[in-house]
Amino acid sequence: MDLNQLIQTYGYLALFIGTFLEGETILIVAGFAAFNGTLDITLAILTAFAGSFAGDQLAFYVGRFKGDWLVHKFRRWQAKVDKVHCLMLKHQVLLILGFRFCYGLRNLTPFAVGTTSISPLRFFSLNAIGAIVWAISFGLGGYFLGNILETLLKDVKQVQLFIIGLIVLAALALWVVKLIRKNGARKAQCDTPKGPPPPPPGQSL
Numbered sequence: 162m163d164l165n166q167l168i169q170t171y172g173y174l175a176l177f178i179g180t181f182l183e184g185e186t187i188l189i190v191a192g193f194a195a196f197n198g199t200l201d202i203t204l205a206i207l208t209a210f211a212g213s214f215a216g217d218q219l220a221f222y223v224g225r226f227k228g229d230w231l232v233h234k235f236r237r238w239q240a241k242v243d244k245v246h247c248l249m250l251k252h253q254v255l256l257i258l259g260f261r262f263c264y265g266l267r268n269l270t271p272f273a274v275g276t277t278s279i280s281p282l283r284f285f286s287l288n289a290i291g292a293i294v295w296a297i298s299f300g301l302g303g304y305f306l307g308n309i310l311e312t313l314l315k316d317v318k319q320v321q322l323f324i325i326g327l328i329v330l331a332a333l334a335l336w337v338v339k340l341i342r343k344n345g346a347r348k349a350q351c352d353t354p355k356g357p358p359p360p361p362p363g364q365s366l
């Protein structure tokens with residue numbers, strides 16, 4: 162079974178699972194595959210919408226029913242949850258419509274929104290709009306990437322495996338850089354020397 166057959170057989174399922182979990186990279190690859198005729202661009206966008214929307218709805222309800230317990234269990238989430246709460250007070254609509262485009266807030270935002278008092282129907286509506294805009298943007302982005310590469314390379318189908326590999330490697334590199342920075346920041350916090358406790362009231366230094 163060659164690459165085209167693999168994508169035709171498992172492409173939409175892989176796209177749904179990938180976008181359910183996160184999805185930018187696999188959606189760009191799907192858009193590129195649609196340009197080559199392996200997938201249908203409309204079905205790819207609809208599949209990505211369904212996966213992203215379902216995943217973030219699930220995260221919202223996990224936050225709604227188990228949010229306090231999970232934040233207490235995973236203390237490192239607290240800072241990002243607090244940041245999302247702050248943004249909700251100032252830019253509620255823009256945040257829910259656009260969090261998929263915000264690197265660093267993408268995964269935890271729907272969960273954190275679920276811990277607020279926003280109504281489920283309001284989140285459902287805004288989440289649906291945001292998901293379809295995101296799916297169209299990245300799906301067409303991958304499609305037009307194929308168009309640009311064909312203009313440059315003339316026969317892009319001959320190197321499609323190489324191009325898909327480059328896209329995946331670039332996404333993997335970004336993930337590794339993000340992980341290294343996060344671990345570095347956490348280590349810096351742990352290594353910061355703590356000063357002596359303040360003296361009791363009335364006691365001089």
